[in-house]
Every structure is written in C-alpha cells, then in structure tokens.
Amino acid sequence: MRAGRELAQTQQRAALAGSLSPGPLAIRLTVLGLIQQAENTTLSRIRHFRAELAQAQAQRSLISASSVAPVGARSRLSSALVGAITGLLIGALASLAYPPSTYTTRFTP
DSSP states (O other): OHHHHHHHHHHHHHHHHHHSOSOOHHHHHHHHHHHHHHHHHHHHHHHHHHHHHHHHHHHHHHHHHHSOOOOOOOOHHHHHHHHHHHHHHHHHHHHHHSOOOSOOOOOOO
C-alpha cells in the first residue's frame, strides 16, 4: 500500500513538473521544493492529528470505564443518619433566622 502511494506521489510530481511554465531550471526546482515541503508539512500534521485522535479515543474509553463506579445499596441506618443530620442543620439555620420570642420567663427564688 505504501509503495503504491509513493508511486502515485511520484507520478503527481512528474505531472506537476511537466505542467510548470518553461523557464529557468532553478525556478522550477524551487517551486517543486516548496511543493514537497508543503506536502511533507501536511503529512506530518495528518500523522500528528491521527496520534491525537488515538490518544483522545483511549482517554474517552478510560474515562467511560472509570466513571461507572459500584454504588452500595442504601441501608435504613444510613438514611436515618442523613435525615437526622439534615434536620439538625435546618433547625439550626431556622433558629438563627428567626428572632427570639417576645416573652421572657422569670425565675423567682
């Protein structure tokens, strides 16, 4: 597959070299060199993006595998404890939010 691709690239370069305007050889070689440089840069970027894509897919599968954590069943005791703590917190906040009552009690000895 790689040999076929290289052959096709060589044929494309030959066709491109033939289609360049007749002129000094140095100009045609410079143009071909610039085209090869752009081609190499593009192929390098494609390889880089493929590597990034493979890495992202590996991370995605790792994240999806680790995000599924086993959850224990709720017991009656843990539910009661959570309810009691929640009630205490709400009661404490309510007692801080409301003013003290208007009546006072006196102790007479």
